[in-house]
Amino acid sequence: MSIYLRNISKTFGTYSALRDVDLAIPSGKLTALLGPSGSGKTTLLRIIAGLETPDERTASGQTPKILFSEEDVQSRSVGERRVGFVFQHYALFRHMSVYENIAFGLRVKPRAERHTSTEIHHRVTRLLKLIQLEGFGSRLPSQLSGGQRQRVALARALAIEPKVLLLDEPFGALDAKVRKGLREWLRQLHSEIHLTSVLVTHDQEEALEVADQVVVMNQARIEQVGTPTEVFQHPASEFVMEFLGNVNVFQARLSSGQTKLGELTIDVPQYPHVQPRMANLYVRPHELEIARISNGKASLSAQVSRVNAAGAVARVGLRSGDGHDILVDLTPQKFQELNLLPGETVFVSPKKVRVFVPDYQI
Numbered sequence: 001m002s003i004y005l006r007n008i009s010k011t012f013g014t015y016s017a018l019r020d021v022d023l024a025i026p027s028g029k030l031t032a033l034l035g036p037s038g039s040g041k042t043t044l045l046r047i048i049a050g051l052e053t054p055d056e057r058t059a060s061g062q063t064p065k066i067l068f069s070e071e072d073v074q075s076r077s078v079g080e081r082r083v084g085f086v087f088q089h090y091a092l093f094r095h096m097s098v099y100e101n102i103a104f105g106l107r108v109k110p111r112a113e114r115h116t117s118t119e120i121h122h123r124v125t126r127l128l129k130l131i132q133l134e135g136f137g138s139r140l141p142s143q144l145s146g147g148q149r150q151r152v153a154l155a156r157a158l159a160i161e162p163k164v165l166l167l168d169e170p171f172g173a174l175d176a177k178v179r180k181g182l183r184e185w186l187r188q189l190h191s192e193i194h195l196t197s198v199l200v201t202h203d204q205e206e207a208l209e210v211a212d213q214v215v216v217m218n219q220a221r222i223e224q225v226g227t228p229t230e231v232f233q234h235p236a237s238e239f240v241m242e243f244l245g246n247v248n249v250f251q252a253r254l255s256s257g258q259t260k261l262g263e264l265t266i267d268v269p270q271y272p273h274v275q276p277r278m279a280n281l282y283v284r285p286h287e288l289e290i291a292r293i294s295n296g297k298a299s300l301s302a303q304v305s306r307v308n309a310a311g312a313v314a315r316v317g318l319r320s321g322d323g324h325d326i327l328v329d330l331t332p333q334k335f336q337e338l339n340l341l342p343g344e345t346v347f348v349s350p351k352k353v354r355v356f357v358p359d360y361q362i
């Protein structure tokens with residue numbers, strides 16, 4: 001089931017939590033709402049669920065629309081919208097077994113819709129298998145790890161066969177390793193069940209890894225919507241560029257569609273103005289190459305300030321002649337090959353540069 005949102009604003013007192021948001025959430029896909037704290041992600045999720053109502057009009061007087069498939073659900077209650085929820089601190093019923101927690105939503109359905117106990121049993125058994133906790137049905141939540149508890153919370157949300165699954169920082173309270181494991185598990189689970197899902201997260205790695213579509217939010221608005229590759233490779237704004245991972249920023253003059261990074265001339269035909277303007281040049285750490293000797297490529301010379309080869313990529317900190325700190329990520333092989341030592345002078349050349357002129361108006 002697809003979700004379509006149009007003209008969504010939300011004001012709390014005088015504070016704008018959402019401003020003129022339009023968004024299409026494709027059917028059967030996992031969409032991540034990604035943004036810093038306070039950008040409006042949870043408010044948008046709660047509006048989709050029906051836990052919050054949007055302002056009756058946006059600042060420009062437009063009325064909001066919320067469609068599930070083609071159906072206007074604005075007058076529908078949370079229950080009628082058939083959404084499944086998983087929150088960061090999803091309180092499972094502590095006195096109920098895992099099995100009973102999952103069965104709960106089915107047992108409290110109105111009599112006319114209620115399943116027989118055999119059907120409930122089959123469904124709970126199937127869900128226990130899906131969350132890879134077969135054999136854990138009789139345990140109490142206190143006898144599970146945090147990650148297992150969140151899987152039970154997910155099974156509980158799925159038990160009522162929701163039309164859409166809403167996940168609000170579901171792994172936020174877990175440690176990094178468990179979080180990573182659950183992320184992969186969620187991705188796999190989603191490819192099995194293809195349920196329209198919306199995941200709120202402030203962790204860009206999580207969003208880029210699990211989502212089919214990423215919605216980058218900032219200050220009550222949507223900055224960009226795209227696949228993980230699109231938003232990472234073609235950021236629409238400086239905010240998106242900076243929010244999605246480490247980045248080096250250089251300032252340079254730009255005019256007539258050209259700017260310079262060190263000796264390197266960069267063509268930026270999207271900025272054809274003749275009057276010089278200051279531009280921000282962004283280069284991700286893995287998009288910089290280091291050479292020991294100037295190899296003919298246009299490059300910047302810089303001094304190695306620190307090296308750290310402890311992770312999957314080797315991080316090299318450099319300082320350019322004009323005192324600019326530069327971060328470079330190298331493959332372990334390349335790092336070994338170069339054998340860099342702090343204090344040495346090297347030559348850095350970018351493989352890709354993204355250029356933005358702040359407040360540029362055509």
Ligand SMILES: Nc1ncnc2c1ncn2[C@@H]1O[C@H](COP(=O)(O)OP(=O)(O)OP(=O)(O)O)[C@@H](O)[C@H]1O
Pocket residue numbers: 012015016017035036037038039040041042043044202
């Ligand atoms: N019920 C409320 N009353 C007043 N202000 C609210 C209410 N709910 C949210 N806000 C404000 O709206 C803004 C957006 O909040 P929201 O929870 O949507 O952000 P978020 O992007 O989900 O942030 P986080 O990652 O910290 O949860 C915040 O500044 C928040 O303080």
